[in-house]
Amino acid sequence: AKLADIDLFPENGSGGIREARVMRYKEKRRNRLFSKKIRYQVRKVNADCRPRMKGRFVRSPSLLQQALEEES
Secondary structure: OOHHHOOOOOOOOOOHHHHHHHHHHHHHHHOOOOOOOOOOHHHHHHHHHOOEEOOEEOOOHHHHHHHHHHHO
16 A cells, blocks of 8 residues: 555544554655765765875875875
């Protein structure tokens, strides 16, 4: 049963409201998206251009170079 087919306020006063709420919750849970979605392309482009060290942004390429020299 879809959410649009459920009567939220039944005339006989039974517990249909809870059933409707549970169905709505289950339908919303089924439609959740867990995949990564890029909402702002500009932010992705800027982030791709910034220097990183172990996946984190660093202030400047010179700091990145210093950190690489310290590790080796």
